[in-house]
Amino acid sequence: MVVVIVLHTSDWHLGRTFHGADLLAEQEAVLTYIAELVEREAVDVVVVAGDIYDRAVPSAEAVRVATTVLTRIRRAGAELVLTPGNHDSAARLGAFADFAAAGGLHLRATVAGIEEPVLLQDEHGPVAFYGLPYLEPEPSRHALGVPEARGHTGVLGEAMRRVRADLAGRxxxxxxxxxxxxxxxxxxxxxxxxxxxGGVEQVPGSVFDGVDYVALGHLHGPQILAEHLRYSGSPLAYSFSEARQRKSVWLVDLDGDGLAGVRRHELPVPRPLAALSGELTALLTDPDHEQWREHFLSVTVTDRVRPVDAMRRLRERFPYAVHLDWRPEGGIPGAELKYGEAVRGRSDVEIARSFLDDCRGAAPNEREERLVHLALEAANRAEVAKL
Structure with a gap:
C-alpha cells in the first residue's frame, strides 16, 4: 500500500544556549541526523511546528545552521512546511515565503489566509497541510475578525473553524x-x-477535531494526547528537567483513508545531561566520575563550608559543567530565618560575620575579621563626612 510519510518535528530553538554553553554544534548534529533519516525513510513531507529559532532576531550562525539543515532535508527529497512559534518572528520567518515555496519550502507565517493549505498530491488524491502560526490572542482576535474571542482557545477555535470550512469544500x-x-x-x-x-494558556484538544493528524509544537517532551494529536518535542534537551526524556520525531503514515499509523523514531544525543552530588574533593578525584566528563553537568557540592572557586576547579575535570549548587549536608544553619529576625538586636560586625557564615558555611577567620572591621569603620567615616 502506498502511503504519504510525514515527519513531525518542532522546537528546534536554533541559537539557544544551555546555561551559557553554545549549542549550535549539537543542534546541527541532531538536525543533520533528521535530514539523513528523511532520506533513509523516503519521507515525503517534513513539518516543523514552530520555534525554529530561539529568538525573534536570530544570530547569523543560527540562520546558517537553519539554512544548511533545511537544504539537506530538501535535497533528501522531502517538501517542508514550517510555522513560527512564540519564540520566532513570524514576519522574519515568513520573508520570501512565495519564493521559498517554489523550491519546496512552505512558510506559513501569517494570519491572513490561515485557511489556505499547502496542497500535495499522491495516488489517493490531495493532502492538505494547514500551518497555523503561533496566535497571540490579543492581536490575532482582531486579525481573524473575531474581536469577541478570548484567549488561546478563542483564536485557535476560529482558526480551526476556517480550516474545517475550507476542508469541507475539498x-x-x-x-x-x-x-x-x-x-x-x-x-x-x-x-x-x-x-x-490572563493566567490561562491551555486549550482543549477538541479544538483540533475534524482533521487526520495534528502536529503540535511548544512543549519540549514527546507526548501522545490522542492517536492523531501529538507533540514531537524538541530534538535536544534544553533543561535538566528533560534529562530523562527520549527525544524523538514522529513518522506519520497517511493512506487513502487518512491516518494509517504513527511510528516513533528516537534521536541521537550529541551531549547527554547528568547530575552529580557530593563533596568537591570526591567529585574531583573519584575515578568513577570520569564517565561524566563529556556530559553537560549540574553539580551540587555538599561540603559543610562553601568551596572556594568551585566551578573553575570542576571544569578542570568536567569541561561541560554548566550549573553549580551548594547544599551542605544538614542544610544551612539559620537559613529558615527571615531577614528581620536574623538582624534584630545585632551589631554591624555581628551581621557581617553572620552573612559570611551563611554564604559559605564558615565564620570569618582573624584576617577576614580585621577586614570586616576596617570596611565598617570606613563606611562609618564616609557617612559622618556626609553630615
Missing part, C-alpha cells in the same frame, strides 16, 4: 494541521516560555 482530501500551543493534558518542562494570557 472532498476526499486528507488534512494535517500544524499548531504551536499548550493543549490540555500536555506535560511542560522547565524550558518552555509561558504563553499564558
Amino acid at each position: 472532498p476526499a482530501t486528507r488534512a494535517v494541521v500544524l499548531a504551536h500551543a499548550f493543549v490540555t493534558g500536555g506535560e511542560p518542562s522547565e524550558s518552555e516560555r509561558t504563553i499564558a494570557v
Whole structure:
C-alpha cells in the first residue's frame, strides 16, 4: 500500500544556549541526523511546528545552521512546511515565503489566509497541510475578525473553524494541521516560555477535531494526547528537567483513508545531561566520575563550608559543567530565618560575620575579621563626612 510519510518535528530553538554553553554544534548534529533519516525513510513531507529559532532576531550562525539543515532535508527529497512559534518572528520567518515555496519550502507565517493549505498530491488524491502560526490572542482576535474571542482557545477555535470550512469544500482530501500551543493534558518542562494570557494558556484538544493528524509544537517532551494529536518535542534537551526524556520525531503514515499509523523514531544525543552530588574533593578525584566528563553537568557540592572557586576547579575535570549548587549536608544553619529576625538586636560586625557564615558555611577567620572591621569603620567615616 502506498502511503504519504510525514515527519513531525518542532522546537528546534536554533541559537539557544544551555546555561551559557553554545549549542549550535549539537543542534546541527541532531538536525543533520533528521535530514539523513528523511532520506533513509523516503519521507515525503517534513513539518516543523514552530520555534525554529530561539529568538525573534536570530544570530547569523543560527540562520546558517537553519539554512544548511533545511537544504539537506530538501535535497533528501522531502517538501517542508514550517510555522513560527512564540519564540520566532513570524514576519522574519515568513520573508520570501512565495519564493521559498517554489523550491519546496512552505512558510506559513501569517494570519491572513490561515485557511489556505499547502496542497500535495499522491495516488489517493490531495493532502492538505494547514500551518497555523503561533496566535497571540490579543492581536490575532482582531486579525481573524473575531474581536469577541478570548484567549488561546478563542483564536485557535476560529482558526480551526476556517480550516474545517475550507476542508469541507475539498472532498476526499486528507488534512494535517500544524499548531504551536499548550493543549490540555500536555506535560511542560522547565524550558518552555509561558504563553499564558490572563493566567490561562491551555486549550482543549477538541479544538483540533475534524482533521487526520495534528502536529503540535511548544512543549519540549514527546507526548501522545490522542492517536492523531501529538507533540514531537524538541530534538535536544534544553533543561535538566528533560534529562530523562527520549527525544524523538514522529513518522506519520497517511493512506487513502487518512491516518494509517504513527511510528516513533528516537534521536541521537550529541551531549547527554547528568547530575552529580557530593563533596568537591570526591567529585574531583573519584575515578568513577570520569564517565561524566563529556556530559553537560549540574553539580551540587555538599561540603559543610562553601568551596572556594568551585566551578573553575570542576571544569578542570568536567569541561561541560554548566550549573553549580551548594547544599551542605544538614542544610544551612539559620537559613529558615527571615531577614528581620536574623538582624534584630545585632551589631554591624555581628551581621557581617553572620552573612559570611551563611554564604559559605564558615565564620570569618582573624584576617577576614580585621577586614570586616576596617570596611565598617570606613563606611562609618564616609557617612559622618556626609553630615
